[in-house]
Structures are given as C-alpha cells and as structure tokens.
Amino acid sequence: GAVVSQHPSWVICKSGTSVKIECRSLDFQATTMFWYRQFPKQSLMLMATSNEGSKATYEQGVEKDKFLINHASLTLSTLTVTSAHPEDSSFYICSARDGRAHQPQHFGDGTRLSIL
Amino acid sequence: AQSVSQHNHHVILSEAASLELGCNYSYGGTVNLFWYVQYPGQHLQLLLKYFSGDPLVKGIKGFEAEFIKSKFSFNLRKPSVQWSDTAEYFCAVKASNTGKLIFGQGTTLQVKP
Helix, strand or coil, rough: CCCCEEECCEECCCCCEEEEEEEEEEECCCEEEEEEEECHHHHHEEEEEEEEECEEEECCCCCCCCCCEEECCCEEEEEECCCCCCHCCEEEEEEEEECCCCCCCEEEEEEEEECC | EEEEEEEECCEEECCCCEEEECEEEEECCCCEEEEEEEECCCCEEEEEEECCCCCCCCHHHHHHEEEEEHEEEEEEECCCCHHHHHEEEEEHHHHHECCEEEEEECCCECCCC
C-alpha cells in the first residue's frame, strides 16, 4: 500500500531554534499534502493544505510565518517551525494523497516535537 | 461549520464482545466518510471509507460501518472484537465544498483478553 515517511520521528530542541520536518510519499505522487497537529488525547487538527508547486493554504488561526510549508516536488513536503517556543511542542502529522478521484489520505508516523 | 463528533471517548470490552462506535457529523451536503485506526506506536491507517453507493461499507479486519444520511451518522461496528483491536479509532469526514478532512476526537478502545 501507499507509504508516507515522516522524519524525524522525535526532536528536542531549545527555545528559539527552527525545526524542519520532512514528509515523503515513497511509492506514489502526492499532489496534495496535509499537515496536522495533535495535542494529547485530542483529535488531529488540520494546519494547512499544500499542493505541489503552489503556496500552502493555512487554516484559520495558524500562523503562516510561524509554520512554513514547502511542497516543491510530488514526493516531498516540509514543515518548518520557526523560532520554536514551548507552546509549539506537539505531535505533528503529515498525510499525502495522489490526484486520482476517491483516494484516501495516507498518514506518516508523526513527529513529536519538544521545545525546552 | 463542519464538525465531527464521536460519542465514546474510552471503551473497554472483553474479547468476543460486539463493538459499535458512534460518529455524527454536521454538514448538509455531499460527504465522504472515513474511519481510521491508530495502533499503539503506529501511524493512522485507513479502516474503511464511504464515497457513494451501498451505505453499508465493509473494511479490513472484520470492521464495517453504516452511513445513515438522515441521521448524519457513520457508526463503526465489529461483531466480535479481539485483543489486537486495542487502538485509537478516528472518524473523519470530508465535505465536498471544502475538500478538507475533519476528524472526530477519537475513541480509545481497550479490549481485555
């Protein structure tokens, strides 16, 4: 089946640093990728939708300058948390979908981000 | 606004018991419906999906779900659960007007051997 690889799986860094998370579709071309954030014992909240070659569409309340998304190819999207602070600590999950009709999203394993 | 509600937050069952997890959504237009499962330490996996046609959808591992349009519901069922079904279950809805996948809060299922 379709595989989405997310890297790194866990990152701990100091407040003020920037962190880049990669999301790759390994065996299909992902025309659309999604970034979610999941707080403990809560649901996945969509942060942004990115289509290959175009700017990401952010959900209301998500800071574009804080969470930079790049989807430069059909197999790779990146999320950069800029100048991260402790409140940015969370579980970030990406998903990808190819362009065919009626295709579900395939999810990565997620990245646990801890900001000290 | 589009929303998804899962009624059961934590369900504990014994093996061989029957399972039904509730899912209701709020959106009056055309929807695509999904159930995802997240086993401990693993990523979300698709259990089943409904796009059109027969409202009773069969998925992997013996799961099924029924889309009842009049009730805006898409409940997940399994006649006999196993210990290996212990996981987090998420209902998700994609509205035709936005194309966004909105998730319910999730239900933690614990199956006792």
